[in-house]
Amino acid sequence: QVQLVESGGGLVQPGGSLRLSCAASGSFFRVYTMAWYRQAPGNQRELVASITPAGTTGYAGSVKARFTISRDNAKNTIYLQMNSLKPEDTAVYYCNQRRSTGDVWGQGTQVTVSS
Numbered sequence: 001q002v003q004l005v006e007s008g009g010g011l012v013q014p015g016g017s018l019r020l021s022c023a024a025s026g027s028f029f030r031v032y033t034m035a036w037y038r039q040a041p042g043n044q045r046e047l048v049a050s051i052t053p054a055g056t057t058g059y060a061g062s063v064k065a066r067f068t069i070s071r072d073n074a075k076n077t078i079y080l081q082m083n084s085l086k087p088e089d090t091a092v093y094y095c096n097q098r099r100s101t102g103d104v105w106g107q108g109t110q111v112t113v114s115s
Contacts, residue, residue: 002026002104004095009109012085016113020080022095022106030073033098036080038091038111045094049080063089085113 008020020036035050049069050058057069068081078095090113095106 002097002099004097004104004106006093006095006106006109009093009111011112011114013115014085014087014113016085017081017083018085018111020082020093020095020109020111022078022080024076024078024095024097026076029076034069034071034078035096035098036069036078037094037096038089039094039108040088040091043091048093051078082111085111087113089113 003025004022006020006022008018010018012018031053033050033052036048037045038048039045046060048060048063049067051069051071059067066082066084069078071078082089090111092108092110094108097104
């Protein structure tokens with residue numbers, strides 16, 4: 001059973017930075033596309049960033065140039081470096097692994113941007 005465990009969330013002031021981590025259990029981590037999603041209260045879950053096995057990245061327009069997704073296959077971990085944070089970035093952030101048998105989700109980590 002694959003498990004994804006997020007960490008690194010918290011409270012930060014506008015303009016600040018946070019780095020989220022997602023550690024995956026199980027085998028063959030390197031063959032899967034991984035992604036970060038977020039969900040704010042009252043909103044649908046939205047894709048924030050993704051990274052393919054080859055390292056190709058994609059970003060939502062609202063976070064481009066501020067967020068960076070990366071992966072360390074030796075550690076079965078992905079990261080989301082978030083800079084220049086805004087109050088509208090406040091949400092629960094979820095790690096996602098895309099499998100042909102169905103996506104796997106982490107439990108989420110809260111990010112709150114507020115002064």
